[in-house]
Amino acid sequence: MNPILPQFESVFSIDCLIFGFDEGELKILLIERNEEPFKDLWALPGYLVGNDEGISHAAERILYELTGLRDIFMDQFYVFGEVDRHPQGRVVTVAYYALIRINGIKDLKPVTSFAKSASWYNINNLPEILAFDHRSIFDKGFEKIKQKISYEPIAFELLPEKFSLTQLQNLYEVILNKKLDKRNFRKKMLNYGILKELDEKEKGVSYRAAKLYRFDRRKYAKLFKNELTFGK
Amino acid sequence: MNPILPQFESVFSIDCLIFGFDEGELKILLIERNEEPFKDLWALPGYLVGNDEGISHAAERILYELTGLRDIFMDQFYVFGEVDRHPQGRVVTVAYYALIRINGIKDLKPVTSFAKSASWYNINNLPEILAFDHRSIFDKGFEKIKQKISYEPIAFELLPEKFSLTQLQNLYEVILNKKLDKRNFRKKMLNYGILKELDEKEKGVSYRAAKLYRFDRRKYAKLFKNELTFGK
DNA sequence: TCAAAAGTGTTGTCCGTACACCCATGA
DNA sequence: TCATGGGTGTACGGACAACACTTTTGA
Numbered sequence A, B: 001m002n003p004i005l006p007q008f009e010s011v012f013s014i015d016c017l018i019f020g021f022d023e024g025e026l027k028i029l030l031i032e033r034n035e036e037p038f039k040d041l042w043a044l045p046g047y048l049v050g051n052d053e054g055i056s057h058a059a060e061r062i063l064y065e066l067t068g069l070r071d072i073f074m075d076q077f078y079v080f081g082e083v084d085r086h087p088q089g090r091v092v093t094v095a096y097y098a099l100i101r102i103n104g105i106k107d108l109k110p111v112t113s114f115a116k117s118a119s120w121y122n123i124n125n126l127p128e129i130l131a132f133d134h135r136s137i138f139d140k141g142f143e144k145i146k147q148k149i150s151y152e153p154i155a156f157e158l159l160p161e162k163f164s165l166t167q168l169q170n171l172y173e174v175i176l177n178k179k180l181d182k183r184n185f186r187k188k189m190l191n192y193g194i195l196k197e198l199d200e201k202e203k204g205v206s207y208r209a210a211k212l213y214r215f216d217r218r219k220y221a222k223l224f225k226n227e228l229t230f231g232k
Numbered sequence C: 001t002c003a004a005a006a007g008t009g010t011t012g013t014c015c016g017t018a019c020a021c022c023c024a025t026g027a
Numbered sequence D: 001t002c003a004t005g006g007g008t009g010t011a012c013g014g015a016c017a018a019c020a021c022t023t024t025t026g027a
Helices: A057-068 A132-149 A165-176 A184-192 A217-220 B055-067 B134-149 B165-177 B182-190 B216-223
Strands: A011-022 A025-033 A046-048 A071-082 A090-098 A115-124 A195-201 A209-217 B011-022 B024-035 B046-048 B073-080 B091-100 B116-123 B195-201 B211-213
Touching: A011 A132, A011 B211, A046 A057, A057 A071, A057 A090, A057 A209, A057 B116, A071 A132, A071 B073, A090 A132, A090 B091, A115 B165, A132 B211, A165 A184, A165 A209, A209 B073, B011 B134, B024 B055, B024 B091, B024 B182, B046 B055, B055 B073, B055 B091, B073 B134, B091 B134, B134 B165, B165 B211, B182 B195
Parallel strands: A011 A090, B011 B091
Antiparallel strands: A011 A025, A011 A046, A025 A115, A071 A090, A195 A209, B011 B024, B011 B046, B024 B116, B073 B091, B195 B211
């Protein structure tokens, strides 16, 4: 199959950091392993990649099988390739993060044979030990998201289509891990001109209902990405 | 050797974008292939990685063998893993960039059997066709560098230990591909307080000699990385 | 003395920040 | 009517952008 240099054969895999935002909490999706090594421990969803599958395709497939979602914002962020990271042999893994709207998911299907269940964990309350080097993968990926949210409009991938400014601000606060000033936050966001105000309001709340907004991709595309900084 | 799932065996490699700055030009190092596929074409320096070698180690090794340099600023920036990117089989490649001081190199040694020569190319004047998907790798990597130079002090990795402000500004201009205002650039750079003014001046120039500076890593470390933006 | 690049300040504008109160709503 | 979060404006300071002339040096 590989006419090049057969003595250099390695296994590689994809691992996915799947972020979701729900009820003011930022969460990631973990699976509970049903196989050695690290049986019964929680791990990032991932899978070995076959010879005949592109890595981005593999990442999308894993996400789809687990959540039923397609066309999701996702990107690779790092490769973990130390020799001893997998106890059973050399496995290089390409780490991806994905940002999804939790409320768009009907149910989780941990279809891989490796997993007995899947569940959302608040990022501040992860299991103490994760399988393999998945804790380092999480740390590195979360760091990337933190940086990215300051200059790209990725927050909108995590929110429902229609959201209030308070929701948006909460998300920034959770990711950046600091309080932001309400007035300044709103002024800045609205000034960008990338939010479309809707004729709709929150429903079912026992206080003054907030206006809802939608992210306006067309207007955003007109601006140079690098000219904006979010959430400072 | 690999007890996991032998049907999933793949080959992976490292490819390096090695940047250097010399006489006002930003350059990368290419090798001329001496083997099929793509014999006689220019390519990024790279190599297959063995089962028993970590990927970061492999990247450092390749750079050392080619340039004789160690302890170089380098980082991975993307994985190219499409199935058909290598005509002879599935090869996933991890792309690294490295920033080096050209004038610290005695001579290039294209020690790999794949290469018959190595040479520096101005990034605006690369060979029209590069081997494999190396043109895409270059494009992606150069984009990263561009972004990175705006919020991390990577420019100093490309300059000699002692440099003038004009040299520094030229480097920013070449990477960002735009003219910067001399007074504003100097004011901003000096304000950061991360440059140490030396008691030395340029030599051998037929005009007023410029003061030389050194990057002060200690002072830089005291500031939060993310608080600075360079070259805007 | 000429050519070539070094070096130097001021002003206006915009953006970020700090800060506190009234409003609308449902229970 | 109360509790809860929604929604709003102003004033200050710092950073960025625009802009042109004098100085130094070696040839």
